[in-house]
Every structure is written in structure tokens, then in C-alpha cells.
Amino acid sequence: MHTSFSDEELAFRDEVRAFMRENFTPDLARRLACDKTFKDAQVEWEKKLFAKGWIAPNWPVEYGGTGWTVAEKFIFESERSAAGAADVMPFGLKMLSSVILGFGSEAQKQRFLPKILSSDEWWCQGYSEPGAGSDLAALKTSAELDNGEYVVNGHKIWTSYAHYADWIFCLVRTSKEAKKQQGISFLLIDMNTPGITVKPIVSIDGRHTLNEVFFDDVRVPVENLIGEPGKGWTYAKALLTHERSMAGVADSKRDMREIREWAKQEINGGKPLLEDPLFRKRLTDVEIDLMALEYTELRTLAKAMKGQGPGTESSILKIKGTEIQQAMQELRMDLAGYYAGIVPGELSPEDTGHEFGSSAREKYMYGRASTLYGGSNEIQRGIIAKFVLGL
Incomplete structure (x- = not known):
């Protein structure tokens, strides 16, 4: 994508590159890739961004945001990706923060936002349940009032990074009388509260990022309720539009550059795979889709800068962003060939003479979930059909 920048924006780009x-x-990249050192390394990186004042581009300036223009946000994400640098953990800084800023009390803003901003408190998201994933309104985790506290009982699943989190934001059912969407509330729960049990789920890529979280008579102060009882569905929808707005364009562009470089080196029939007409067409098709997605994301950012929250564009970004990610993961697997079948720990890249076979398999396997989390792509198509096409 060709974009013209002002002299000030070019100076900002150079500053981001240097940073x-x-x-x-x-060393930081190496520690982020290891489960045992991941959290410490991620916190270290986020604290560097915090010290620079660059940790929360989308927050209001008065709460620690950057005040960047759309162009500056675009430049920052592009340069972060080009450098291979990690993004921030989204649960507090991108997702919960939008709910607290929009619907939380001033006391909640003062209590939670500073520690989210400084990465001194980590959050996870308690939405999905064994019987409530795409149909999130079917959730059964209950919260009943008792002497000024909510008593929470239930079971959440697919909870990313719950084993690292200090707090969890949860959708809980506080009323069984109203329609199922109207009986849901939004509750903030300290993960150190007695009665919480976290059990790991090791996914098919061999890594531990997912968990089950069990609540057994967990007592939560009533002041940890966001907004009004029974309005959690409204707040959850606002949060999900921010989650679905994460199209991952900058990271996908970096992945595309890597794929192109590997395709120059992988030999098929005596020639680099990049010269294979069929592979090159597939690669070009994905690049065209990615360019179109980038323009759509920029339009969404421009609306946000005018104070307009993301709407149905979020569903479009989510669908196309995850489909593009999966298409690139399939290209990686084709590039790696049989090297992608080597089990981690059996042979190293030095043993096989192949650098990215293992990572290609891991990305492919974990990437199968991208069209499911944040609301499955089938659900997103239903949203577009209803609110855009009027079907």
C-alpha cells in the first residue's frame, strides 16, 4: 500500500523504527517464544512501551492514551510488525479498557485503568462455557447476591492465559426471570479469590495458552459489577466489536514478507517455489485480499478518530482477517512440506537443515481457532446479513 506522509509523520516513523x-x-523475542519465560518477557516489553507513553494508542489522552492520529497509529503498527515486535496483550489494554472507559464508574476507572496501563495487573476473558460459545447468551455461570457480595458458581472454558492472569472479566447470569440476554451481568473477579480453580488445556500446537476456569462459591464485592445488573450483554457486545476489530493487518503483512522470502529459497523441480505459477497465483490472491483489508481497517480507524465506535465493520474485519491468516498458514505448510511433520523436540532445525517447518505447523494448528474465537465467522456473517443487508 502506498501512503504519503508529512515530514512530521516521517520523523515519527523514524522514531518508532529506532525505538x-x-x-x-x-533475547526478548527468544523469551517470548518460550512458555516458561513468556509472561516476564511480555511484561518487560509492555513496560518499555508504557515508559515511552506508547502503550495505549486507543485510550483517551487523559487516561494515558497517545493522542495519535490515524496516520500515526498506522505507522506505529506497520513499524512494530516490520521489526517483528510483539503486540500488547489485548484483554486489558484493548478489550476490558473499552468497557471500563465506556460504562465503568469513576472509582472503577481509578482502581483498574492505571494498573492495566502499567501491566502490573493482567486480565483474562471469561466468556465461553462448555454449552455457550457461539450462542453466548446461553451461558449458565451464575452470580447471586448475598450480603453485599455476588456468589459465583460455574465453569468457563477456552480462557486464554488464565494461568497468568491476576483478574478475569466475566459474563455471569444474575437473573433467570428475564430473557436470556437481559439476565446477564459484567463482573470483575480477582483470580486469587478462594474457590477459583484453573485447569490447563494443551492445544494441538503443543502449547499451553488455553484453560478451563471453575468457580465454586466465589465471593465478589458488588462494587466489581460494571454498570447496571442485567446490562452485561450490552457491554459485552461493545467489547466484542473491539476484539473483532483486531484484523491483524500489520502482522499479516510481516508474515507475507516471510512467506515470499522462504518461497525464494525452497526449491521445487529445480526452481524456487516462488517461480511456480500456481503457488505464485495463490500468493498473489492473498496479497490482494490483504491490501483490501488494510484499506478497510484504515477506514475503521478514521471513523474511530471522529468518535464513532466500530460497527458492523468489525465483523467484516474479523472474517477477512482470520481467513487471510489461515490462507497464509496453508502457504507456509506447503512451503515446509514434509519438514512440517517433524515433532518438536525430536529434531532441531540444525538437525534437519530446515528453519521454519516446526513454526509452520504450530501456526497452522493454532490458527484453526482464529475463525472461531471472538465469535465464529458464521456468526459474523449472520450479523452482516441482519444489520447491513437487512435479511
Whole structure:
């Protein structure tokens, strides 16, 4: 994509490049890739961004936001991706923060936002349940009032990074009398509260990022309720539009560059795979889709800068962003060939003489979930059909 920048924006781009080069070190990247050192490394990286004042581009300036223009946000994400630097953890900084800023009390803003901003408290998301995923309104985790506290009982699943989290924001059922969407409330729960049990789920990529979370008579102060009882569905929808707005364009562009470079090196029939007409067409098709997605994301950012929240564009970004990610993961697998079948720990890249076979398999396997989390793509198509096409 060709974009013209002003002299000030070009100076900002150079500043971002220098910051990434100096602060996102190879050692930090190595520790982020290891489950045992991931959290410490992620917090270290986020604290560098916090110290620079760059941790929360989408927050209001008065609460620690950057005040960047659409162009500056675009530049920052592009340069972060080009440097291979990690994004921030989204649960507090991108998702919950939008709910607290929009619907939380001033006391809640003062209590929670500073520690989210500084990465001193980590959050996870308690939405999905064994019987309530795409049909989230069917959730059964209950919260009953008792002497000024909510007593929570239930079971959440697919909870990313719950084993690292200090707090969890949960959708809970506080009323069984109203329609199922109207009986849901939005509750903030300290993960150290007695009665909470976290059990790991090791996914098919061999890594532990997912968990089950069980609540057994967990007592939560009533002041941890966001907004009004029974309005949690409204707040959850606002949060999900922010989750679905994460199209991952910058990271996909970096992945595309990597795929193109590997395709120059992988030999098929005596020629680089990049010269294979069929592979090159597939690669070009994905690049065209990615360019169109980037323009759509920029339009959404422009609306946000005018104070307009993301609407049905979020569903479009979510669908196309995840489909593009999966298409690139399939291209990686084709590039890796039989090297993608080597089990981690059996042979190293030095043993096989192949650098990215293992990572291609991991990305492909974990990436199968991208069209499910945040609301499955089938659900997103239903939203578009109803609110855009009027069907």
C-alpha cells in the first residue's frame, strides 16, 4: 500500500523504527517464544512501551492514551510488525479498557485503568462455557447476591492465559426471570479469590495458552459489577466489536514478507517455489485480499478518530482477517512440506537443515481457532446479513 506522509509523520516513523530496534531485542523475542519465560518477557516489553507513553494508542489522552492520529497509529503498527515486535496483550489494554472507559464508574476507572496501563495487573476473558460459545447468551455461570457480595458458581472454558492472569472479566447470569440476554451481568473477579480453580488445556500446537476456569462459591464485592445488573450483554457486545476489530493487518503483512522470502529459497523441480505459477497465483490472491483489508481497517480507524465506535465493520474485519491468516498458514505448510511433520523436540532445525517447518505447523494448528474465537465467522456473517443487508 502506498501512503504519503508529512515530514512530521516521517520523523515519527523514524522514531518508532529506532525505538523498536533498540528495545525489542533478539533475547526478548527468544523469551517470548518460550512458555516458561513468556509472561516476564511480555511484561518487560509492555513496560518499555508504557515508559515511552506508547502503550495505549486507543485510550483517551487523559487516561494515558497517545493522542495519535490515524496516520500515526498506522505507522506505529506497520513499524512494530516490520521489526517483528510483539503486540500488547489485548484483554486489558484493548478489550476490558473499552468497557471500563465506556460504562465503568469513576472509582472503577481509578482502581483498574492505571494498573492495566502499567501491566502490573493482567486480565483474562471469561466468556465461553462448555454449552455457550457461539450462542453466548446461553451461558449458565451464575452470580447471586448475598450480603453485599455476588456468589459465583460455574465453569468457563477456552480462557486464554488464565494461568497468568491476576483478574478475569466475566459474563455471569444474575437473573433467570428475564430473557436470556437481559439476565446477564459484567463482573470483575480477582483470580486469587478462594474457590477459583484453573485447569490447563494443551492445544494441538503443543502449547499451553488455553484453560478451563471453575468457580465454586466465589465471593465478589458488588462494587466489581460494571454498570447496571442485567446490562452485561450490552457491554459485552461493545467489547466484542473491539476484539473483532483486531484484523491483524500489520502482522499479516510481516508474515507475507516471510512467506515470499522462504518461497525464494525452497526449491521445487529445480526452481524456487516462488517461480511456480500456481503457488505464485495463490500468493498473489492473498496479497490482494490483504491490501483490501488494510484499506478497510484504515477506514475503521478514521471513523474511530471522529468518535464513532466500530460497527458492523468489525465483523467484516474479523472474517477477512482470520481467513487471510489461515490462507497464509496453508502457504507456509506447503512451503515446509514434509519438514512440517517433524515433532518438536525430536529434531532441531540444525538437525534437519530446515528453519521454519516446526513454526509452520504450530501456526497452522493454532490458527484453526482464529475463525472461531471472538465469535465464529458464521456468526459474523449472520450479523452482516441482519444489520447491513437487512435479511
